[in-house]
Amino acid sequence: MPKSLIRKELLAQRHALCPAERRLLGEAIQGRLLAGSMFRQCRTLGLYSPIRNEVPTQDIFQAAALSGKTIAYPRVRDASLEFIAVADPGAFEKGAFGIPEPKGDHAVAIAAIDLLIVPGVAFDLSGGRLGYGKGYYDRALAAETFHGRLVGLCYEMQLLAFLPRESHDVLMDVIVTEQRTLFTKEPAAVL
Numbered sequence: 685m686p687k688s689l690i691r692k693e694l695l696a697q698r699h700a701l702c703p704a705e706r707r708l709l710g711e712a713i714q715g716r717l718l719a720g721s722m723f724r725q726c727r728t729l730g731l732y733s734p735i736r737n738e739v740p741t742q743d744i745f746q747a748a749a750l751s752g753k754t755i756a757y758p759r760v761r762d763a764s765l766e767f768i769a770v771a772d773p774g775a776f777e778k779g780a781f782g783i784p785e786p787k788g789d790h791a792v793a794i795a796a797i798d799l800l801i802v803p804g805v806a807f808d809l810s811g812g813r814l815g816y817g818k819g820y821y822d823r824a825l826a827a828e829t830f831h832g833r834l835v836g837l838c839y840e841m842q843l844l845a846f847l848p849r850e851s852h853d854v855l856m857d858v859i860v861t862e863q864r865t866l867f868t869k870e871p872a873a874v875l
Contacts, residue, residue, distance in 0.1 A: 687814055687848055694806050694814075697841055698737045706737060712862040713837050714743040717801075720865065722833055722858065723747070726798035728754040730767055730832075733776060733784040738803050739837040745773060756792040758824070759785040765824040767792045781818075794824055798832045802856065807836045811855035811868030812847040825854045833857045840864075 701709070717723055729748045731741045748755050749771070756767035760780035768786035770776075779785030794800075802821055806814040813836055815821060825834070836856040840863045859866040 685848075687817070690814060690844075690847065691805050691817065694842055695736065698805075698839065701737060701839070707740075709839055709862045710740040711743065713739050713839070713860055714741070716862070716865055717744060717835065717837065717860050718747050722799055722835070724751075726753060726832075728756065728792060728797050728799075728832075730756050730758070730792075730794075730797040730800035732801060732803040733757060734803070735781075735783050739839065741801065741837070742773070744801065754792065754796075756797060757786045758820070760820065763820075763823060765794075765820050767794055767797065795829050795831065797830070799835060800830070800832055801835050801837060804836050804838060804842070806842050806844055806847060807838050807856060807859045808844050808847040809859075809866065809868070810846075811836075811857065811859065812849050812853065813856055814847050819852070822852050822854050826852065835860060837861075 731745060734740050745755060755770050757770050758765040759768050768788050769790040769792050770786045770788065775787050776784035777787050802813065804813045804815055834856045835858045837860050840861040843859060843861055855868060857869055859868065
């Protein structure tokens with residue numbers, strides 16, 4: 685099935701989740717990530733601003749802020765992303781594509797991020813990711829040396845056996861759903 689059809693189908697399924705179910709599933713997914721050693725050990729965390737019923741990230745933000753971690757959010761610049769440190773959850777403005785973006789100017793090099801939480805429309809069992817088709821994350825991760833861990837957050841219904849993949853697609857190290865934490869590489873390498 686072409687990426688465009690997969691994207692359309694899964695966005696419709698995600699949109700069909702009622703608000704109460706999204707809230708409960710989102711809390712479970714965030715809780716699963718927060719309980720893991722990857723989160724506890726990271727010093728600099730990259731998060732996303734959820735749109736179109738994506739898995740929420742506010743619990744992760746709050747836990748990271750309480751732990752004294754540096755938290756960075758992406759902002760679209762030209763054809764790529766830059767990451768900006770955020771200390772205040774209200775420090776956002778509507779940016780490219782209507783996505784909330786950080787207002788600040790304290791840039792964080794992507795190479796300094798230990799744990800990068802990446803949004804997606806779908807993920808597969810080997811770490812493949814289907815985004816919205818613009819390629820921003822793939823370009824940002826290919827443009828610089830990134831040594832941290834890539835984590836995809838998704839509802840279990842967004843996790844497929846296989847996604848079509850192109851040579852430039854970046855694979856996730858870990859996928860977290862409300863039901864499981866899937867290490868796409870050997871666990872010792874990601875813990």
